[in-house]
Amino acid sequence: MSNPITSARGNLGRTAAAHVILIAYTILALYPVFLILINSVKQRRAIFNDPLALPTAETFDPIGFQTVLEQGNFLLYFQNSMIVTVVSLFFVLLFGAMAAFALAEYRFRGNLLMGLYLALGIMIPIRLGTVAILEIMVAAGLVNTLTSLVLVYTAQGLPLAVFILQEFMRQVSDDLKNAARIDGLSEYRIFFTIALPLVRPAMATVAVFTMIPIWNDLWFPLILAPGEATKTLTLGSQIFLGQYVTDWNAVLAALSLAIFPVVVLYLIFSRQLIRGITKGAVK
Amino acid sequence: MGQLKLENACKSFGTVDVIRDVNLEVKDGEFCVFVGPSGCGKSTLLRMIAGLEDISSGDILIDGQVVNTTPPSQREIAMVFQSYALYPHLNVRDNMGLGLKQAGQPKAQVAQSVDRAAEMLDLSAYLTRRPGELSGGQRQRVAIGRAIVRKPKLFLFDEPLSNLDAALRVQTRIEIANLHRELGATIVYVTHDQVEAMTLADRIVVLRDGRIEQVGAPMELYNNPANEFVAGFIGSPKMNFLNASALGAPGKSVGVRPEHITLSDSGAGIDGRVSHVEHLGGETLVYINADPHGLVTVRLFGEHAYSVNDRLIMRPDMARAFHFDDNGQRLHPTPA
Numbered sequence: 147m148s149n150p151i152t153s154a155r156g157n158l159g160r161t162a163a164a165h166v167i168l169i170a171y172t173i174l175a176l177y178p179v180f181l182i183l184i185n186s187v188k189q190r191r192a193i194f195n196d197p198l199a200l201p202t203a204e205t206f207d208p209i210g211f212q213t214v215l216e217q218g219n220f221l222l223y224f225q226n227s228m229i230v231t232v233v234s235l236f237f238v239l240l241f242g243a244m245a246a247f248a249l250a251e252y253r254f255r256g257n258l259l260m261g262l263y264l265a266l267g268i269m270i271p272i273r274l275g276t277v278a279i280l281e282i283m284v285a286a287g288l289v290n291t292l293t294s295l296v297l298v299y300t301a302q303g304l305p306l307a308v309f310i311l312q313e314f315m316r317q318v319s320d321d322l323k324n325a326a327r328i329d330g331l332s333e334y335r336i337f338f339t340i341a342l343p344l345v346r347p348a349m350a351t352v353a354v355f356t357m358i359p360i361w362n363d364l365w366f367p368l369i370l371a372p373g374e375a376t377k378t379l380t381l382g383s384q385i386f387l388g389q390y391v392t393d394w395n396a397v398l399a400a401l402s403l404a405i406f407p408v409v410v411l412y413l414i415f416s417r418q419l420i421r422g423i424t425k426g427a428v429k
Numbered sequence: 430m431g432q433l434k435l436e437n438a439c440k441s442f443g444t445v446d447v448i449r450d451v452n453l454e455v456k457d458g459e460f461c462v463f464v465g466p467s468g469c470g471k472s473t474l475l476r477m478i479a480g481l482e483d484i485s486s487g488d489i490l491i492d493g494q495v496v497n498t499t500p501p502s503q504r505e506i507a508m509v510f511q512s513y514a515l516y517p518h519l520n521v522r523d524n525m526g527l528g529l530k531q532a533g534q535p536k537a538q539v540a541q542s543v544d545r546a547a548e549m550l551d552l553s554a555y556l557t558r559r560p561g562e563l564s565g566g567q568r569q570r571v572a573i574g575r576a577i578v579r580k581p582k583l584f585l586f587d588e589p590l591s592n593l594d595a596a597l598r599v600q601t602r603i604e605i606a607n608l609h610r611e612l613g614a615t616i617v618y619v620t621h622d623q624v625e626a627m628t629l630a631d632r633i634v635v636l637r638d639g640r641i642e643q644v645g646a647p648m649e650l651y652n653n654p655a656n657e658f659v660a661g662f663i664g665s666p667k668m669n670f671l672n673a674s675a676l677g678a679p680g681k682s683v684g685v686r687p688e689h690i691t692l693s694d695s696g697a698g699i700d701g702r703v704s705h706v707e708h709l710g711g712e713t714l715v716y717i718n719a720d721p722h723g724l725v726t727v728r729l730f731g732e733h734a735y736s737v738n739d740r741l742i743m744r745p746d747m748a749r750a751f752h753f754d755d756n757g758q759r760l761h762p763t764p765a
């Protein structure tokens with residue numbers, strides 16, 4: 147038996163070490179973001195002279211934000227990005243959870259094959275099909291609509307969502323679902339009122355995984371919806387990146403603004419995540 | 430009313446036959462217990478009766494009606510699960526009332542039924558709590574209450590006591606027995622614990638590998654087992670199976686219950702050495718090694734001061750012994 151006091155001290159040392167490593171990693175990961183934020187409010191010359199310096203009274207200049215907010219339809223781009231991300235996310239979570247429930251819950255011919263087929267998208271990047279997707283969108287008259295982006299992103303997010311949620315759906319107690327069946331609940335109500343709340347932490351994880359690539363994507367907006375009315379934030383910011391001159395103030399300001407909605411969405415989901423874990427399902 | 434009849438009921442998962450040709454009739458008001466080792470198909474059979482698992486072939490009849498394709502909610506059954514299976518997001522009242530609400534009963538009537546069941550089960554003080562805020566025993570009572578409220582033709586219990594600790598298990602067992610007397614309901618109860626089966630059942634159905642081995646009242650199974658499996662499964666401690674040829678008896682083995690063997694220091698009988706003694710106060714269990722029979726359990730009433738390595742003579746009461754052939758089937762009539 148080890149002495150409880152020394153082992154407690156050992157635990158403390160280990161905890162401290164873990165925290166030091168985690169804090170170091172956090173600083174490393176957040177430093178670029180920090181640089182973007184501080185440089186977005188500096189004069190152009192100050193950015194180049196000393197990019198690592200904090201803005202001072204002398205070098206402070208909100209010109210980037212002014213440019214962004216005045217020039218271009220920044221608010222419209224912002225709105226487009228928001229709509230595309232939130233709607234895609236909604237469909238990915240809804241259809242992903244439904245497919246996962248069906249695959250986990252029902253025994254039917256081809257269940258396993260269907261699961262593998264749906265998971266295939268994890269390994270094959272959707273961009274390989276860009277040409278075909280563009281042809282379909284042209285044929286369907288969906289070019290330059292937000293709908294085209296929502297459709298593509300939903301397809302892009304579904305494989306991983308189905309794959310992850312399937313595992314969690316399997317863990318929802320069979321007895322609970324059976325009790326509900328005896329009480330006369332429909333399969334839809336069992337899904338929405340019993341299964342979904344119990345896999346909420348997993349849903350939050352999937353939401354975070356799904357959301358970031360959609361918000362940051364430049365490829366599909368550029369190809370499917372480059373029109374002024376449907377530009378997303380990432381695409382809209384490109385006008386400040388010229389072939390010869392780049393308006394760094396504006397680029398950095400646009401990037402700073404683009405970070406916030408993601409942070410807000412992340413906070414919402416992570417709260418769900420923590421609540422789900424601490425509340426715990428009743429076995 | 431609540432009669433259940435199974436006719437040639439079979440169930441296979443893919444190529445695996447889990448339930449094979451089960452024929453059974455449960456009378457109105459009867460307490461019928463399915464007992465058998467883990468994995469023998471008890472839960473599967475119960476789920477088939479409930480309609481949660483479809484039947485591969487054969488018929489299930491409730492009150493004379495074939496219900497093979499009737500959905501669970503319309504079979505007028507209620508089920509209590511081992512894991513309680515309470516809805517985590519609903520309080521006790523809503524957990525108990527959900528089935529009636531789904532069936533379209535008016536609110537006041539649902540509330541009345543829930544109140545009455547809660548009173549029967551001592552749950553009135555907990556009606557607004559969530560399942561997460563209840564102890565294991567209370568959760569199990571809510572699960573039973575949810576079944577009572579539905580006023581079903583048939584109660585189905587799937588190992589309802591296995592998640593409770595020993596003291597609570599005995600108490601809840603008594604409550605279930607009382608409940609059966611009060612409600613006069615038909616109950617099909619699944620357990621792997623033969624003590625539960627013996628204490629609760631009007632009739633016991635012993636299952637092995639998806640087949641019925643024997644059906645009968647508890648004492649019938651104890652006094653007249655059809656084969657070696659039932660003989661070994663019913664009764665605690667387990668029956669001893671002695672080597673028949675060494676005793677000059679017919680068949681392959683002679684089954685003698687631990688309570689039907691007497692011990693002495695000398696005289697004729699089976700010679701053996703004590704390998705372990707368990708003093709339980711009211712009774713003493715002596716485990717004796719005897720060639721070629723192996724370890725023999727002897728159950729004595731009261732306290733006895735035997736110790737390990739003592740040499741003893743065992744005298745089985747051959748009038749109460751059972752004889753089994755090579756296939757484990759009972760040999761009749763029992764020679765005296």
Ligand SMILES: Nc1ncnc2c1ncn2[C@@H]1O[C@H](COP(=O)(O)OP(=O)(O)O)[C@@H](O)[C@H]1O
Nearest residue numbers: 442445447465466467468469470471472473474
């Ligand atoms: N959904 C299923 N798919 C395949 N096999 C199953 C399924 N459910 C149960 N089984 C098998 O059926 C047998 C009986 O299971 P079960 O009825 O749960 O046994 P018991 O309740 O008597 O312990 C087991 O061997 C189990 O592996």
Ligand SMILES: [Mg+2]
Nearest residue numbers: 471472473588
């Ligand atoms: Mg079972």
